[in-house]
Amino acid sequence: MGEFELTLSSLIVVVLGGLGVYLLLPRGTNSSDRAARIVGSLLATISLVLIASNFGDVLPNKTNELTFYLLAAVSIISAVLMIASHNPVISALWFALVLLSNSGLYLLQGAEFLSAATIIIYAGAIIVTFLFVIMLAQPNGAAPYDLHSREPLLSCTAGVILAWTLLGTLHYACTEESKPLSQRHAGASMAALPSPALVAKSLEAQPESIIRADKGHVDNLGRTLFLEHYVAVEVVGMLLLVAVVGAVLIVNRDPAKLTAA
Amino acid sequence: MGNLPLLNNYLSVGAILFTLGLIGFLSRRNLIVMFLCAELMLQGVSLTLVGFSTFHGSWGGQVFTIFSLALAGAEAAVALALIVVLFRRNETLDISLWQDLREADQPPVLDEFEADQLEPETVYPELTRSGVLPGQGGLPPHHNHRTIDEAIEEQRHEPVEVPHA
């Protein structure tokens, strides 16, 4: 029975959130009255708080925990506002905020290089280029296609189902994991914890011991990247080159010629 | 090795971001916003990968995320180029105008438009342009109500003989 209650409670939470997002999505100037948006944001907030109450609070220390909640809340709220905003420029800005808080979350997990790289590449270059295009393409006000979303109910339903699957499974597995092995349901575990022997074996299998405890984070990441994954690095470099050449070719084509052909 | 509730937290945030990106991708109609939603999904996945990487104490997840960053850069370049080309053709970013790309046997998606009561555009007062119309030696005195556009329009109907310089 525990299984059912768990999944039901997470369904309720997720449906609340989905309803909130549905009410927040743009649906024309006539129907998007203030009340719907207020109710929507209220529902979404309640759902967020309920999800957060299921979070485990076993973080290394109180400061880290507070920072995590703050960053996660900023990230999720900005994501909601991003898909709900009428103006694409504002959407892009909310996405930039999502990126910033995500890079904070990376930093909290010790992935320093990633957090800096996310800011430099995503927030510093990609979003700025997108802002360029949005501003050039749409200089004044909201366009009709930004004021109406397509099938908001159906897409929210799809989202609810996906979120329920993901969050319900996570919640369930995490709850089960805390039980002793004998009381668990079959297969109800999310953590395939590698055994120490397995770790030692995988380290031995590598051409040289690449992780050095005395070196810093970036050093170790670089060693992993360029010793273990060097082929992938080359391939990604090639891909970037191809993408740049392709982008230049696509944009430089004369649209008049294309239509004629 | 990691802390399971901690991993659960990060996975939940990643899952929520992914779902929100999905909802946005399905429901928004602006090409660029749809692209941003796809990037949002990518962010959710990246968060998940980094969470697993920390949990397992391995660098694999982070390395994978670095690759996905590079891929996002490539993707953004190409997608932006495509969006610019599409925008040049139709002067709009509406995805619904590209329905002729659908499969032959699929019916078109009809987007219901309610009649929007858009705010009237701000009307700025029309000022008389200053300056001298070329070839005419200036506007007649006290002719304040005729703008240069109107003058040009008049000129088009009754050609003025321009004296040789």
Place this chain on the structure above:
Amino acid sequence: MFSQDWIEPLIKMAVVIGAIQGAVAYLVLAERRAAAFFQDRVGPNRVGPFGLLQPIADGLKFILKEELIPSGAHKPIFLLAPVMILASATLAFATVPVGYYFPAILGLKAPIAMTIAPGMDIGLLFVLAVSSLGVYGVILGGWASNSKYSFLGGLRSSAQLVSYELPLGLSLIGAILLSGSLRMETIMDAQATSGWWWVMLQPLGFAVFLISGFAEAARLPFDLPECEQELVAGYHTEYTAMKFGMFAMAEYMHMITVAFLAVIIYFGGWHLWYVAPYVEADQVTLIGALLRIGILQGKVLVLVFFFMWVRWSFPRFRYDQLMSIGWKIMIPLGLVNLLASAISQEFLAQDAYLAKAVVSWAVLAACFVYGMLNVNPQGAPSQHALAKV
């Protein structure tokens, strides 16, 4: 709660932010005096002795002026843009060391690192990342003003800033390879222990860094964001009073950041031969610590003076020239420098500094010769040649 972990960063933050703001105010005065001297004038000398109270008068004027918000402006973003640019400029100082370690004072545990966030493994990347966020203030300030001049100015300057981030990052990689770390403290230590400043080992990298730094800080000859003769005032045309002051302050902070980076990465930071040699962190005396802070700041001031000097010496580039310098000259030069330093790092011993210096200066000379052979001796085609055509 009130452990050193909390108090120490708070003190450092207060000191650094206060010092930076004060430095910005007085550098504006210094720049005005220097500009006057370069033009055979005297400069502001009325407010207080030698005009030393001029920054206070300027600040009062900024605060007391009327705040105008244009009609049709996107108000929240219009208000947010200067905050964004100033915040990113200030935040960049979080990992920039302002000196060497400090001995124990006031009962704090020694040695105290002279950085707000010491031990950040990605120090240099953090500075680049955070200062790359400043472009949001530029582009949004231009867009939200609802003015075409601001908008065009914002687009131009953000394109410039985004373009010059690439050569800036590329040029630094050579120095990072030499030091083997992204942490600025380690980079300075590496120079101090070897006794070589990286500018001697990385002349090409330094040249690319300096030119890109001029462009990133939007200083003449690359001050396209502002260029008052052409663009009204660029992206901050519609800004008044303190909001305009925030843009101006952020611009100055960018210049100070670039000067700090150049000193720390290429000019040895606090190191000066015989005067301030390398010592262990816990061996620093109070006088030694103060001396090292002074040396670092003195180098920064010299570099800032160089920025002002260049401003009055060279004319501004055209926008297309700016872009082609960035993409067609600076990025290839950065790549050449990266390749040369990677090769010499791989095939020469870690401490073969003389050999590395020879290699890098040879590469620089080769670049110059290549450039010389490819430059038209008359510069642009002459009028006579055009007339013949």
Place this chain on the structure above:
Amino acid sequence: MQANDPNIQWVEEPQLGWTGRMYLTPIIDGLTITLNHFFKAARGDTFTVQFPEERPKFGNPLIYRGVHRLNKDDEGRVKCVACFMCATACPAHCIDIVGTQAPWEDREKYPQSFVIDELRCIFCGMCEEACPVDAIELTSMFDLTGASREEMIFDKEKLLSVFDQTIAAEPMKSKGGHATGKGA
């Protein structure tokens, strides 16, 4: 003028030397020039004049075009004969004269009122050129200030007082005591 006109003298641009082609010498030259100016000014050799304490020097105060004055003749009478030449010549229309019968024998008219709006004046000196009796002249007074617009409209008394202030430093351009408007 055609491009192949034989009278055109074509000037070839100087060729860059090999250091110039590296852009090295031009850069160093530029920096040296500005640095020399910097040190020159830092030693105190500037063009700046500390204005209220220090008066600027003119090359020739007699040809400076500052505030107007109305000249007096030897008997202390206004030299003007109210011929309106200056008002006619004035491109800014800032001179307003009311002429009336002169109380003296040697001239027919004299200005009952003579007003110059110094805010409208463009200090072109046409009035000075036009005056047949050299009655109106422009002095080298340049620091003209006032707290209101009315204050800047100079009437006859004020213009004559300008004469009293400046006559010591700047003598009249033509001597001669009496008006010579009639016939001369």
